[in-house]
Amino acid sequence: MFNKYPLLLACAMFALFPCAHAAKLKLPPWLAEASQRQVPLEKDTAAVVLHDEEICEVSSSGRMTTATRRAVRVVTRDGRSSASVIIRYDSSTDRVTGFKAWLVRPDGEGKTYTKNHTVDIATSSAAVYAESREVRFSAYTDAFEDCVFACEYTVEDKGVFGQNIWSFHTTQPVALSRVTYKIPKGWSVVASMINHEPVQPVVNGNTHTWEMRDLPAFKIEPLSPSSSKIAPRMNIDLIPPADMRNPPRVTFPDWKAVSLYNSALYVKPSTPDATVEAKTRELLAAAGPGLWERIDALARHAQGINYVQIAMNVGRGGGYTPRNAAEVLRTGYGDCKDKTALLRAMFTAAGIESYAVTAFSGDRYFVTEAWPTPMQFNHAIIAIKIDDPSISSPMIVEHPSLGRLLFFDPTDPYTPLGDLDYNQQGSLVFVLAGENGGLVRLPFTSPMANHLDRTITAQVFESGSIGGRIVEQYTGQAAARSRAIHRLPRVKFDEVIRGWVNDTVRAAKISKVDAVDEQQQGRFKMTVDFAAPGYGQSMRGKLLIFKPAIVSRRDFVPLTKPERTHPVVLEPRSYSELSDIYIPRGFQVDELPPLVETATPFGSYKAVCTYDAATHHVKYQRTLVMNAAEIPAADYASVRDFFETIRKAEQTPVVLSKEQ
Structure with a gap:
């Protein structure tokens, strides 16, 4: 019986990505070498990574130009989905150039693709106001067993942050994973390994290279920790000369510096105006007299604000900066940092002290204490000071300098005040309290x-x-x-x-x-x-x-x-x-x-x-x-x-x- 659905899928893919024609290919040297690498296979291996590399060149002005090279061998039909690439970038500071891809058959023939075969889309359908975008390409319909898919491209970055993460491991076997930094004279680069013994760089003048080879597939097992707890990755700090005035790239020597930087971003947006004060009075008039009832009335209102992702000028810190509370209240929408700013403003109007908190959503293992940077966080929640000793909750933490803090997520539509999502329980979060800010380990609730x-x-x-x-x-x-x-x-x-x-x-x-x-x-x-x-x-x-x-x-x-x-x-x-x-x-x-x-x-x-x-x-x-x-x-x-x-x-x- 004829099945029409694979044909429809193929038609849709070809409509999305224009066709490239098969021919004998002339490969760049790195790809010719990578395609000859052999990787031990397990019976359920669908694809293997032959080459995964970034080469980051930093100019004295701080501009970073990163060239990426990646090659994957498709082992089974299920591995065809690996013949694809997603390039995430911030359109306010980044530019993607030089995209080229190849699909190499065992006989050396194949296809070549260019940027004309890609699509450029918003990172998220919820990102109505965001400059985070993705360049996407897939050779799924062209790929078959024993093909090699490879791509290379360059991202020019004019952002302000000098910190990055390099992941060596994937769910597939990796033959070679390498990251290189070429830095100006007087600059330095410091790297620290997570989930692995230190990897010493090969240093040649101002070029620093870290490399790992022959990594087995990362096994996915039921009830296992996330890959951020197990897979080796490297945290990288790019450090300008100490005597440089107004360095073009920002790094953070300690968590106090992170708190001072991020806390300042919330001061103005979290200040209530007359409209926020009026709304606060209205909500509290319908609430009970107790502190918990007052907090809950304001928390539920912030929780009911429509979620719309807003990430403008991310490369220069815009991703950490909320909109003004009055604007969030007026428009009735916002993302996690906007909801947090509005709720803080309402608490201020109610005479209740609170702090913005950054977290990593969806993975309690991602944040590590050893690397002070705001880059470890992708989410904002709030900590509310509880002075009433009669109030108890599993989500109250005794902070050494800030007192009893109740943690709440105004973006989570399913979890009420006094509880947090399972993935946030047990995680490290960062309380933004100026000089008193710092990491806090959230508790688990009882069974x-x-x-x-x-x-x-x-x-x-x-x-x-x-x-x-x-x-x-x-x-x-x-x-x-x-x-x-x-x-x-x-x-x-x-x-x-x-x-x-x-x-x-x-x-x-x-x-x-x-x-x-x-x-x-x-x-x-x-x-x-x-x-x-x-x-x-x-x-x-x-x-x-x-x-x-x-x-x-x-x-x-x-x-x-x-x-x-x-x-x-x-x-x-x-x-x-x-x-x-x-x-x-x-x-x-x-x-x-x-x-x-x-x-x-x-x-x-x-x-x-x-x-x-x-x-x-x-x-x-x-x-x-x-x-x-x-x-x-x-x-x-x-x-x-x-x-x-x-x-x-x-x-x-x-x-x-x-x-x-």
């Missing part, structure tokens, strides 16, 4: 703060069919994640719930899904009515077998591999379930799952199954408590055994027999 309580009432029939109701009540981040799913379009939300129930109850029909969102209280409740044929297995009408663990936990990740390379990362959460399963008349319980109970330093689990003859139903109870933990790979066996105990317990059936 019981992120709780799922489930009750199930179900009837199993003689035919093996089942019908019942599931009621789930969530708190904390368990509620936030369910809230995020619930705010999907209704059709998608129903699909998620249907798919979850059908994972264990095959062919289930969902007749009702109701949800009640109590975000301000940090709660979320869901009710699901379901029915399915054949849940229980009938054995010639004499035995009926079914699993009392009717549905699975949606965040359950099985750990089945015998060995592991990376640590296991566990988030704090807890779970309890009580299922009342009524059995058909004329049947009696023949076998029940045994009691299962296990406890470890990182978690505990218990499953109990009993039978109430008076009400003719099976009662199944299970509880799980997981502590926030990072367990070394050397102790992986204990984690695997823990989850395997749970898996086996929840696969053990109830056996009913026909009464004589």
Whole structure:
């Protein structure tokens, strides 16, 4: 049968990227050498990086010209997506030039591409006001097994920052990864390695080169830390002469310098005007008298401001500078730094002290204490001073000089005051408080703060069919994640719930899904009515077998591999379930799952199954408590055994027999 969709995809790709014609290629020396490199392959290797290099030349005026060269060998059809490149740049300070790409076949023929084959687009669809852009190119439709895709280009940078990051490792094997800095006389370059022993540079005059070879693929494992915790990368500081007045490139000797620089950017934007003061009075008039109620009223308003990414003049520090609070209030939109500035202004108007805080969104491991720079942060949140000792929250941190600080993210639409997203918990953030600013390690919430309580009432029939109701009540981040799913379009939300129930109850029909969102209280409740044929297995009408663990936990990740390379990362959460399963008349319980109970330093689990003859139903109870933990790979066996105990317990059936 003819399948039209690959043809449509190919047509779309060729419409996006104009065609290049095949011919015998004359390759630049670096690519000719790279294409001959051999890399050991594992069975699941889709592509290998043959050459990954940056050559950065710095002029005495501070202009940086960076030439990038990259070559990838496509090993399997799945590796064709590696025959592509994305060049991110800031249009206010950067210019991309000299783009050229090649697709080299094993016989030496292939295609050559130029900048005319690329597209230039905004980095994000949410970036309505932003100068961050991307040059994109893909040779996906031209690539096939054993081809080499390569590209080179130059970025001219007139920005003001002299700090950079070079990542040596990827999820693919790397034959050669190299970064070179050519600096003016009197300048210096300092590099520090993360997740690897120091790599000594090869120095030739004013040229400094760092290189690593033959890196195996970075393995992606369930519940592992992010690559920023494991993969080798290098932090680079470009330092002008000490006696240079008004140096063209900015670096930061310590975190105090970072705090002074970034704190100043928030002073004017966070100053309330008459409109901000009036709005603050209006919001507080409807709030309760207590400090928490006052803070919550202002926090919820900032959280409700529409998110629009605004990143202008990033290369010269514009990416760290918020708009004025009054403008954010008037327009009703802003990004994370704008929301933070508005909320700070309202707190000032309310007589509540607060501080802007920079963070790295989505990866608690990215920020390192050893490298003072604002470049480690991509997000802004707020710290609110709490003078009332009666107020408690897991997100309050005792700062040595600033006192008790409550951390809140006004950009997170799913998490109320008093909580933070899982990925921010445990991370290093930076409090902007002038000379008193500095890094703070955010706490984790307790397992019981992120709780799922489930009750199930179900009837199993003689035919093996089942019908019942599931009621789930969530708190904390368990509620936030369910809230995020619930705010999907209704059709998608129903699909998620249907798919979850059908994972264990095959062919289930969902007749009702109701949800009640109590975000301000940090709660979320869901009710699901379901029915399915054949849940229980009938054995010639004499035995009926079914699993009392009717549905699975949606965040359950099985750990089945015998060995592991990376640590296991566990988030704090807890779970309890009580299922009342009524059995058909004329049947009696023949076998029940045994009691299962296990406890470890990182978690505990218990499953109990009993039978109430008076009400003719099976009662199944299970509880799980997981502590926030990072367990070394050397102790992986204990984690695997823990989850395997749970898996086996929840696969053990109830056996009913026909009464004589």
